[in-house]
Amino acid sequence: MTELTVDDAPMPRWVRRAIVLWWGIFVGIFVGYWLVQRLRSLLIMLLVSVFLSFAMEPAVHWLEKKGIRRSFGTLLTFLTTTVGLGLFTYSIGAVLADQVSTLIGEIPDYIVQIENLARDQFGWELDTDELLSEFNEGGRASQIATDLAGNLFEISTRVLNALFQFLTISLFTFYLLADGPRVRRSICSRFTPDRQSEILRGWDLAVEKTGGYIYSRAVLAGMSALVHWITFVIIGLPFPAPLGLWVGVISQFVPVVGTYIAGVVPLLIAVLDKPINALWVLVIVFVYQQIENYLVAPRITAQTLEIHPAVAFGAVIAGASVLGAIGALLALPVAATSQAFLSTYFGRHELIDEIDQPELRRARRRDRPTPLSGGEESPSD
Numbered sequence: 001m002t003e004l005t006v007d008d009a010p011m012p013r014w015v016r017r018a019i020v021l022w023w024g025i026f027v028g029i030f031v032g033y034w035l036v037q038r039l040r041s042l043l044i045m046l047l048v049s050v051f052l053s054f055a056m057e058p059a060v061h062w063l064e065k066k067g068i069r070r071s072f073g074t075l076l077t078f079l080t081t082t083v084g085l086g087l088f089t090y091s092i093g094a095v096l097a098d099q100v101s102t103l104i105g106e107i108p109d110y111i112v113q114i115e116n117l118a119r120d121q122f123g124w125e126l127d128t129d130e131l132l133s134e135f136n137e138g139g140r141a142s143q144i145a146t147d148l149a150g151n152l153f154e155i156s157t158r159v160l161n162a163l164f165q166f167l168t169i170s171l172f173t174f175y176l177l178a179d180g181p182r183v184r185r186s187i188c189s190r191f192t193p194d195r196q197s198e199i200l201r202g203w204d205l206a207v208e209k210t211g212g213y214i215y216s217r218a219v220l221a222g223m224s225a226l227v228h229w230i231t232f233v234i235i236g237l238p239f240p241a242p243l244g245l246w247v248g249v250i251s252q253f254v255p256v257v258g259t260y261i262a263g264v265v266p267l268l269i270a271v272l273d274k275p276i277n278a279l280w281v282l283v284i285v286f287v288y289q290q291i292e293n294y295l296v297a298p299r300i301t302a303q304t305l306e307i308h309p310a311v312a313f314g315a316v317i318a319g320a321s322v323l324g325a326i327g328a329l330l331a332l333p334v335a336a337t338s339q340a341f342l343s344t345y346f347g348r349h350e351l352i353d354e355i356d357q358p359e360l361r362r363a364r365r366r367d368r369p370t371p372l373s374g375g376e377e378s379p380s381d
Contacts, residue, residue, distance in 0.1 A: 041165075044323060044326060045165060045168050045169050045172065046172060047323075047326075047330070048169050048326060048330070049169050049172035049173045049176055050176065051210060051330055051333065052169070052173045053173050053176035053177045053180065054206055054207045054210035054211065054333075055210050055211055055213070055214040055333075056074075056077050056078070056081065056173070056177055057177065057180065057207045057210075057211060058207065058208075058211035058215070059073075059077045059211075060073045060074050060077050060177055060180075063076065063077065070178060070180075070181075071178050074174060074177040074178045075174075077177070078170070078173070078174055078177070082170075088245060088249060091241075091242040091245065094242070184200065184203060187199065188200065202341065205337065205341065206337045209333060209336045209337040210333045210337065212336075213332060213333040213336060214333075216300050217252045217253055218252075219300055220248075220252045220292065220296065220297060220300060221248040221249050221251070221252040221253065222248065223248075223292075223296065224244075224247060224248035224251055224252065224288065224292065225244045225245045225247065225248025225249065226244070226248075227244075227288055228243070228244035228247045228248060228266075228284065228285075228288065229241050229243075229244030229245070230244075231284045231288075232244055232266065232281075232284075235277055235280045235281075235284075236274070236277065237266060237269065237270055237273065237277055237281070238269060238273050239269070243265065243266045243269065246262060246265055246266070247262040247263065247265075247266060247285070248262075249262075250262035251263075251289075253329070254328075254329075259285070259289055262285075263281065263282070263285040266281050266285075267281050267282065311335055311339070312331075312332055312335065315331040315332060315334065315335035316328050316331045316332065318331065319331030319334070
């Protein structure tokens with residue numbers, strides 16, 4: 001009778017299953033990574049649409065409670081938001097276009113003034129003829145319009161791509177808002193009743209935090225825009241209304257560095273108009289920022305978006321690293337929602353502070369081991 005050696009023994013079934021499972025996981029991860037890379041733009045648009053639908057949900061729900069049908073309330077909210085963004089973009093674009101045109105036209109005069117100042121005050125002779133020729137007729141600066149016209153096809157392609165993305169996000173957002181209850185019912189129907197309550201609870205929490213973020217930012221942006229508009233009128237800065245709106249919106253909706261970006265545009269316009277106004281712009285932006293940080297913002301965000309500044313800063317960096325500018329914008333509401341989930345599902349316990357409890361401190365001192373005779377120590381518990 002022939003004996004089976006180790007080499008002739010059949011492979012155990014669990015080894016075969018483990019090998020098939022390992023290769024299945026490997027192929028699944030590879031295919032998933034490939035799909036994510038190919039569908040990255042679509043997934044980002046869906047993520048933005050979900051965020052926008054959560055942000056607009058409180059307004060649609062409020063209109064629905066007033067007796068307005070959800071579809072019409074969604075359309076009204078959507079149109080109001082779109083018109084507001086369009087007016088903001090148009091007003092800021094008109095201001096920037098006018099100031100850039102003015103700057104290009106006045107740069108030769110500025111160059112001559114700098115040349116005269118260097119010669120009269122410091123005795124320096126600067127040769128600016130070549131630099132001036134760039135801004136005269138036929139120079140490089142005068143060729144900007146021609147270059148833009150030559151790249152018209154590329155510019156048109158980018159505009160159409162941006163328009164397509166905007167329409168896609170708008171379509172997804174509109175359907176997520178209009179069919180919000182149906183979407184929730186469709187998702188919850190896949191789970192057991194106890195899981196359904198948890199999903200609805202998390203859904204409502206995400207809507208509350210995202211809507212609270214938009215609400216708090218909108219209130220702060222409106223106050224900032226009004227204050228800067230009035231102060232810009234007082235100091236005589238050109239285009240005070242669009243610049244006040246720019247400072248208010250950018251400083252609130254661009255995380256971390258929004259205040260600095262918002263102050264650059266009015267500062268440059270002040271330098272072009274009256275250099276002394278640039279100092280006033282710096283003072284206005286700095287003073288209002290301090291008042292907002294220490295007096296206004298804590299009272300508003302305490303009711304809508306409770307998040308530590310260090311957590312917010314880290315979330316913005318992480319979001320920007322993953323999804324770029326879109327990730328930075330979505331980072332704060334995502335961080336606030338995650339923090340709310342943790343505080344909801346993971347309870348906290350009170351800490352025992354011995355400083356505030358002298359009885360506990362004395363009890364521990366009494367229970368502390370003491371040396372025994374003969375150099376021995378008391379046995380530990």
